[in-house]
Amino acid sequence: MAAEEGNPMACQDGQMALAARLLKRVSEETTGKNLIFSPLSIHVALALMSAGAAEDTLEEILSIAGAPSRGDLEAFVKGVVVERVLADRSGVGGPSVAFACGSWTDKSLPLNPTYRDTVVGTYKGETWAVDFKNHRVQSRKEINAWMAKATRNLITEVLDPYKPGVTLHVVANAIYFKAEWRSIFDxxxxxxxxxxxxxxxxxxxxxxxxxxxxxxxxxxxxxxxxxxxxxxxxxxxxxxxxxxxxxxxxxxxxxxxxxxxxxxxxxxxxxxxxxxxxxxxxxxxxxxxxxxxxxxKFKLTYMDSIRDILRDLGLRLPFDSELANMTEIVSGGFEMCVGEIVHKAVVEMNEEGSEAAAVTVESDEDMGFxxxxxxxxxxxxxxxxxxxxxxxxxxxxxxxxxxxxxxxxxxxxxxxxx
The missing domain is CATH 2.30.39.10 (Alpha-1-antitrypsin, domain 1)
Structure with a gap:
């Protein structure tokens, strides 16, 4: 997986287009209920997915993300999202913002160095080798603890530690946002x-x-x-x-x-x-x-699988165990597919401002003014x-x-x- 130079401005319209399509589709799934979700977190999840994909699978992911190329998508996430939109400004009295992403792979599977470099270097994330096979419950608890820390405990659990199933790889991103109104309410x-x-x-x-x-x-x-x-x-x-x-x-x-x-x-x-x-x-x-x-004033919470929603938008190959080409996550050409994508978001709006967080988790198991x-x-x-x-x-x-x-x-x- 060779490094690609990209144009960060090439994906701005694509991110807004995805946000609009997601709003319509998620609204249909939550008929009669309130709704909060993070289009940006889901967009980043697609970028992380693209880092491990190749050929037709990669092209399909890029199409859904509204990205001309993987290099453009990586440049957008790094240059616009990570280094600007989600850069913390609390030190100068602005919004308290945090972004984190991580990849957890079973220790029996060596992570592809290029994939690791993308997660760590491009997306400023972290990678871990864990023992999913022998310590599945503990490994999932560790991932939940990471999410809780990244979202200031607004989101404490996305993965069910006790749910049966084989897991080899989990990738997640988390967004935290807290800001005061420019003019607070009395x-x-x-x-x-x-x-x-x-x-x-x-x-x-x-x-x-x-x-x-x-x-x-x-x-x-x-x-x-x-x-x-x-x-x-x-x-x-x-x-x-x-x-x-x-x-x-x-x-x-x-x-x-x-x-x-x-x-x-x-x-x-x-x-x-x-x-x-x-x-x-x-x-x-x-x-x-x-x-x-x-x-x-309101406080909202949402958590659900968005796998079928993304499938309806045209993302199918990554979920197909026979056709998916997700071979660039681990070394040795090991064949993987995306089993589940789980999204959770919370927001509270009051007289002082807003506090919100979102997490999107992908895994190879069947559950991720x-x-x-x-x-x-x-x-x-x-x-x-x-x-x-x-x-x-x-x-x-x-x-x-x-x-x-x-x-x-x-x-x-x-x-x-x-």
Whole structure:
């Protein structure tokens, strides 16, 4: 597996396209439930998978990932994801971000040096030789402990240590994100109100965050829906950063797509998933004065196999024990296939900001933001825009400069975690 030079910018549209396709497909699988997942974590999982693939299997993985070549995909993950989007900025008062990836191989199988170099050198990950054959339970517990550490204990278990089955190789990536709003919400303004569900019923006593009357928010009004963009704090004013350094920092924000109709969520979702550019094209471009403003607090969790979802999107060869070419993971041409891909994500949004984490695990087993002249007439006040999220909506946590979708989901009932 020869090293390939790549263009990190060649995969940005592909990552957004995959995020859109995943949103539609995962939403179909979670009918009637809240949803949180990380398109970025799944995209990285595909990149890690491509590192061990060859020939037609590799081409299929690259197609699903929206990558012209393996070199382009590696350059995107390394240059955009690892070194920029997911680089920790807590030291300058920005988001606390962590990214980790790891590969666990049974000690009876020597890891391909080139594959190891990709995991360690390109993706800044780690590799371990473990005894899956004789100490399966302990090995899986160690992987879960690694995930818990990487996600600050937001995700403590993805692999069932006691589930039977033969495992030879597990690869995982973990993302942790915690950030304050650029303008935090006043907890004294939070009120309990009702939230309207898709079936027409309501749930009472839902905590809604509010803004002061006629504050300014980044909101865009479109046909049938409106979009709120809440920016996260990028740096502390006391950090002493130059203008140039501030300009080059990543900018994260949560974007809320709110339908006008209480039961109209799937209209915007269908539009979002129809074209990858839709999300970017419909983000707000200016701040407007806000009238009534309500946004519910929520905490969501998701965990499931996404193997069949990826199969439906066209990823089939890596799961086929007879046709898969995953021979570049271990030395000696040992034939492997991907048995399972498990994804888990959590997010909590409150007055201070957001905290979220995601893990994607692949294994070979069967389970992985007035001044006027007094001589002139007093201008008319600007009309205010209401943003009342008291019914189901979709949301995204994005890094604006790269367009990377880090987390995505929808809220059907903010009183439930799933």
């Amino acid at each position: 907890k004294d303004l939070t009120i309990d109100d009702e939230f309207h569900l898709l079936d027409g019923s309501t749930v009472d006593d839902v905590p809604f965050m509010r803004r002061s009357w006629r504050c300014y928010q980044k909101i865009a009004c479109h046909d049938g829906f409106r979009v709120l963009q809440l920016p996260y704090k990028s740096y502390d004013d006391n950090a002493g950063l130059s203008w140039k350094l501030r300009k080059n920092l990543p900018d994260f924000s949560m974007c809320v797509f709110l339908p006008d109709e209480r039961d109209g969520l799937w209209g915007p979702v269908d539009k979002l998933t129809s074209r990858p550019e839709f999300l970017r094209e419909h983000l707000p471009t200016s701040y407007v004065p806000v009238g009534k403003f309500l946004l519910p 007035s001044l006027y002249d007094y001589d002139e007439p007093t201008p008319e006040p600007e009309p205010t825009v209401d943003f009342v999220a008291d019914h189901p909506f979709a949301f995204f946590i994005i890094e604006e400069t790269s367009g990377t979708v880090v987390f995505a989901g929808h809220v059907l009932d903010p009183t439930k975690e799933e």
